[in-house]
Amino acid sequence: xxxxxxxxxxxxxxxxxxxxxxxxxxxxxxxxxxxxxxxxxxxxxxxxxxxxxxxxxxxxxxxxxxxxxxxxxxxxxxxxxxxxxxxxxxxxxxxxxx
Amino acid sequence: xxxxxxxxxxxxxxxxxxxxxxxxxxxxxxxxxxxxxxxxxxxxxxxxxxxxxxxxxxxxxxxxxxxxxxxxxxxxxxxxxxxxxxxxxxxxxxxxxxxxxxxxxxxxxxxxxxxxxxxxxxxxxxxxxxxxxxxxxxxxxxxxxxxxxxxxxxxxxxxxxxxxxxxxxxxxxxxxxxxxxxxxxxxxxxxxxxxxxxxxxxxxxxxxxxxxxxxxxxxxxxxxxxxxxxxxxxxxxxxxxxxxxxxxxxxxxxxxxxxxxxxxxxxxxxxxxxxxxxxxxxxxxxxxxxxxxxxxxxxxxxxxxxxxxxxxxx
Numbered sequence: 494x495x496x497x498x499x500x501x502x503x504x505x506x507x508x509x510x511x512x513x514x515x516x517x518x519x520x521x522x523x524x525x526x527x528x529x530x531x532x533x534x535x536x537x538x539x540x541x542x543x544x545x546x547x548x549x550x551x552x553x554x555x556x557x558x559x560x561x562x563x564x565x566x567x568x569x570x571x572x573x574x575x576x577x578x579x580x581x582x583x584x585x586x587x588x589x590x591x
Numbered sequence: 592x593x594x595x596x597x598x599x600x601x602x603x604x605x606x607x608x609x610x611x612x613x614x615x616x617x618x619x620x621x622x623x624x625x626x627x628x629x630x631x632x633x634x635x636x637x638x639x640x641x642x643x644x645x646x647x648x649x650x651x652x653x654x655x656x657x658x659x660x661x662x663x664x665x666x667x668x669x670x671x672x673x674x675x676x677x678x679x680x681x682x683x684x685x686x687x688x689x690x691x692x693x694x695x696x697x698x699x700x701x702x703x704x705x706x707x708x709x710x711x712x713x714x715x716x717x718x719x720x721x722x723x724x725x726x727x728x729x730x731x732x733x734x735x736x737x738x739x740x741x742x743x744x745x746x747x748x749x750x751x752x753x754x755x756x757x758x759x760x761x762x763x764x765x766x767x768x769x770x771x772x773x774x775x776x777x778x779x780x781x782x783x784x785x786x787x788x789x790x791x792x793x794x795x796x797x798x799x800x801x802x803x804x805x806x807x808x809x810x811x812x813x814x815x816x817x818x819x820x821x822x823x824x825x826x827x828x829x830x831x832x833x834x835x836x837x838x839x840x841x842x843x844x845x846x847x848x849x850x851x852x853x854x855x856x857x858x859x860x861x862x863x864x865x866x867x868x869x870x871x872x873x874x875x876x877x878x879x880x881x882x883x884x885x886x887x888x889x890x891x892x893x894x895x896x897x898x899x900x901x902x903x904x905x
Contacts, residue, residue: 508771512868521865524773536720536773536798537754537780572876574762576769578867 501591503528507555507583509547514563514579516547522577529587547581555583595685597826603689604858607881610760610792617682618741618786626673626743626811629654630702633807636713642706644714650702655811660698664815667697674813677741686790689825690737691817698736698814705751705799705808720751721799722770726814729765733884734821736793741811744785750808751800752781753789758863760794761877769796777864822887830886837892855882856893872896 510522520542525534544550551557559582598612606612631653634645655674658667664687668675677683687695711718726738746752756775780800781789791797793814802808831838841856850857859878862871875896883891892898 522772522775536723537800539774572873574873575764
């Protein structure tokens, strides 16, 4: 719900998974969620990333709002692998018609 | 019965490294046609009828049997049925025996049907791809189950065949917890001719693609596990003796020539496009560990990834 005269904003979210913890490292996986409803993204819909690096996303106006922590490796579990490690969340706030 | 052809060491190494083996067009057309007849027809889309309703009715009516988990695979399908004939193909028998050993045990099977847009429009559902996931649940074993994906008819790219990400099978994740990853570099989409088989390690990340064509897509999956040892079951004729140390090692990093292609060592240390720079090395470690298990050789190594960690003071 919006007040009179205020812009109506929706969030677009871009998630990039990079090859190491540096924002200028290459993208290895990605996801896009569009809160405006104008586009629908889903698993398997693109074989090339929207940005080659996290830095390229910043340069295109995306705002970083969360980055994965670097955590020490538990003794005895040093070689256990599970989820992708270098996850970066970006957003854009997009004005939509009220 | 003539022994079926076993997998080669390099094929086994590919399965260890990438989590899959693909055999294109190996099931004869008469088996494919028989399977499609046994799988039955799905009625046309009808306004107001949900896909779940059509799907459930089709599964109930078709000729593919219910099979209890734990049934010996050899007893899962009636002699002469399409699936019994498929499993009796020498290539299939040889690959299954190479990966599972003798007498594998049936876990479950399923007829995956992916519907064209008209069905979603008529039934009021959304036509989207399946989230990427790992089957079953967190599985900490070194041993592995085998999933055979059978494509009984040709699959085009618009039909949205199975999507899978080579090399993800050694990661210990919890089913669809990874659903957030929409796309991963190196992902593959099954586009294939009729009669294609995809042999998957149970841990590989995968999902059904969205069907944007006008044809209903079928895929049949059979999961099985070993009933005994699944080690040293392939064609071992080109393997060096076990337990002789890490074996002849190659120069590491500083090399003046290209690596020899299609060797076990090269296959086990070939990265995937999605590998992170540091954990990609841990993937090599985990591949070497799986190869040690399968070859029953606890001293095997490639490029010192394990030896370096295991060497203490002299």
